[in-house]
């Protein structure tokens with residue numbers, strides 16, 4: 507039986523991963539699990555799946571978990587995540603962590619030759635070059651779990667690299683598609699957390715509402731598929747039925763269509779190159795009726811172009827933007843800044859930065875930390 511480790515097992519990616527694992531029956535055995543604040547859920551999951559290893563975020567939680575899970579080895583914090591990601595017996599690591607905290611464990615897993623199933627896009631945005639180098643050196647591999655890059659991975663199978671012309675990422679447009687600037691100024695965290703088509707964690711849901719998430723996907727796709735940032739385009743597609751498209755030199759396009767459910771990409775990553783029946787209703791195109799596509803509103807959702815700007819600058823610019831955005835989103839969710847401030851803060855932090863080469867973990871973490879500090883200072887002055 508193959509051995510899987512699930513990092514961030516209590517979040518929305520964790521929930522879907524376990525739904526997939528249940529459906530697959532005895533294909534995978536769970537070797538390790540990590541969780542953050544939802545300790546009860548972590549313990550319940552560990553009781554069901556009986557992993558040999560568990561990792562908690564906070565050292566203060568270790569004792570309680572050890573008491574509830576006799577016989578399980580309990581690790582702590584980032585160091586524990588790195589250890590889980592590189593366990594010698596592990597065949598696949600599912601990274602469902604949120605934000606930059608996933609960077610070190612991803613590097614550790616790739617350096618140890620692991621297959622990293624990545625739902626956590628910030629590490630790729632921050633340090634795509636370092637991750638690819640670690641994968642080459644250690645024999646590891648990145649499999650995209652998020653629906654858009656997973657769709658592109660499937661569209662590009664068997665195609666020659668030289669025949670690819672463009673990648674087209676679809677975006678639902680989030681809950682505020684079509685709103686004016688004046689309307690956007692007053693939106694609340696509750697409204698931003700109500701995504702029209704995808705159910706996800708808080709950080710990525712707010713990033714979807716600002717289009718920062720789509721911008722991060724542009725940077726991610728450019729690393730994962732080895733194309734320039736300007737070869738990746740974004741179209742708004744409110745139905746979220748087409749999960750992304752690849753256009754080739756002859757003008758032909760291949761698209762990936764399916765239900766708006768993370769079961770589909772996660773299961774494919776877990777079973778590829780095989781396909782297995784999934785616990786999902788079939789997509790009925792006659793029920794869908796129509797598929798609409800339009801250009802993104804770049805003026806009212808400037809975070810998208812901030813990502814293009816950071817991607818073109820390269821070096822430490824994306825890591826800085828990623829760090830700043832994490833603090834900006836937390837500030838918005840805490841009611842400290844408004845919705846439009848997220849983009850304004852990110853813009854000011856990015857424009858003041860002179861990027862350095864992102865050629866070491868230290869350089870990337872320094873830029874991420876600088877982005878966070880500048881964002882916190884911006885919020886404090888507000």
Ligand code: MG
Pocket residue numbers: 652653654723
């Ligand atoms: Mg996505």
